[in-house]
Amino acid sequence: MHHFAHFLRFCAQKAGFMKKNIAILASGSGTNAENIIRYFQVKKSASVALVLTNRRDAFVLERARGLGVPYCFFPKDEWGHGGAILSVLEEHGVDFVVLAGFLARVPEAILHVYPGRIINIHPSLLPKFGGKGMYGNRVHEAVLAAGEVESGITIHYINEHYDEGDVIRQVRCLVLPEDTPEELACRIHALEYEVYPEVIEQLLSEIG
Structure with missing residues (x-):
């Protein structure tokens, strides 16, 4: 059922029925992240579906909470291999990844899954x-x-x-x-x- 839901979502996007989902990776205050979230809140093309950080105390988490955007913190060891992060990206149907003041290296596993869809x-x-x-x-x-x-x-x-x-x-x-x-x-x-x-x-x- 999980894979079928993803297939339906893929078909709907191809037909132009669904917004693209953006994930933002940020490590600090998150002013750029908030600006991007607010920009797409009034757009039909896409929305920010997820905010991820590598710092537990990053203020970007407060900004995401206040704007009603799901968010996750992953410790340093989990950024190394990227498996858990990929699972969360898939769970939220992320199509495009945006770095906004993100200070860790993006795992190669994520680079391979999102070729040409991660920008900084x-x-x-x-x-x-x-x-x-x-x-x-x-x-x-x-x-x-x-x-x-x-x-x-x-x-x-x-x-x-x-x-x-x-x-x-x-x-x-x-x-x-x-x-x-x-x-x-x-x-x-x-x-x-x-x-x-x-x-x-x-x-x-x-x-x-």
């Missing part, structure tokens, strides 16, 4: 200022220390290496001489909130 956003113009340990204000501090005159966001597919998947879209912004990391972060966040949900919606329309 990074707060710099990759390949500059990417890689393991480069997140949040660390990125903006590095941009300013390097004397860059522009920064921006990169939306990209996920592979087995940090921040090395194929680029989907980049959007640039100026770095001002008087910028602090916090001021640059505000400008970057504004780009993320505007662009990321739109790119997700566009990609969902292309996967059928």
Whole structure:
């Protein structure tokens, strides 16, 4: 019966009768996650069906609870092999996976099940200022220390290496001489909130 239900759901999606289901992976406060959830709450194309985190105290869980979105925490050892996570993704009928401030490596098992359906956003113009340990204000501090005159966001597919998947879209912004990391972060966040949900919606329309 379980597999038959999935088959019916697959047929309905192909016929255009059902929304796509998005899972968001996040490790921190979850402002991007909340923005995406709210964006799709008024859309017919998709909705956020699940929020997953690798940190028990991540505030994104409170945001998901307040917005009525199912959520799960998985400890570090369960992110290693991905089996339990895949089961939850399947249980919620997830079609597309979005990383929004997620700081753990995505298990290869999940990459294999969702080829071309897992994306991330990074707060710099990759390949500059990417890689393991480069997140949040660390990125903006590095941009300013390097004397860059522009920064921006990169939306990209996920592979087995940090921040090395194929680029989907980049959007640039100026770095001002008087910028602090916090001021640059505000400008970057504004780009993320505007662009990321739109790119997700566009990609969902292309996967059928």
